[in-house]
Amino acid sequence: MLLFIFQIIYDKYFNNNSEVLGKFVFLGKYSYRIIGILKNDVLASGSGFNFNSRERRNDLKSVYIPLKTGYKYLRNSTSIDYIYIQSKDELSLKSMITQVKQFFLARHNMAHDISINNIGSEMVKITN
Numbered sequence: 001m002l003l004f005i006f007q008i009i010y011d012k013y014f015n016n017n018s019e020v021l022g023k024f025v026f027l028g029k030y031s032y033r034i035i036g037i038l039k040n041d042v043l044a045s046g047s048g049f050n051f052n053s054r055e056r057r058n059d060l061k062s063v064y065i066p067l068k069t070g071y072k073y074l075r076n077s078t079s080i081d082y083i084y085i086q087s088k089d090e091l092s093l094k095s096m097i098t099q100v101k102q103f104f105l106a107r108h109n110m111a112h113d114i115s116i117n118n119i120g121s122e123m124v125k126i127t128n
Contacts, residue, residue, distance in 0.1 A: 001073065003032035004064040010037045030073060032065065093118075 003025065014020045024031050071078050085100060087093035097116055104114045 001030055001032045001069045002035045002066055003027075004036040004038050005034055006038045006060045006062065008060050009063065027063070032063075038064070093120075 010016075010020065020034055020037070022033060022035075024033050026032075065074075067080070083100075085096055087096050097118070101114075101116060105112070108114070
């Protein structure tokens with residue numbers, strides 16, 4: 001199985017070993033091959049359109065596996081419950097939402113079987 005790690009994991013556990021790509025690690029009972037190191041992003045620094053920098057910093061301490069791998073080994077379903085997207089500002093968020101809607105409409109044969117919720121606007125409603 002394949003795995004992406006974030007830079008923070010690489011720095012902490014692999015001591016800048018340049019040969020980490022292709023190496024195997026065990027998580028639980030499964031073996032994963034590291035196929036990429038994801039650099040820290042600008043949203044993790046607390047700048048931009050970031051509503052929850054603490055949660056984002058925790059995300060950067062995670063590892064990512066391909067969806068198909070998750071379906072096959074970790075879940076008894078091929079459906080996706082949630083996809084979170086985050087933008088650097090409100091203007092790019094509107095464009096991103098349009099692109100996501102178009103992508104899923106095309107993938108789902110124009111069926112309107114998804115919903116998109118802007119949790120940022122909900123957070124503003126709750127706090128104001």
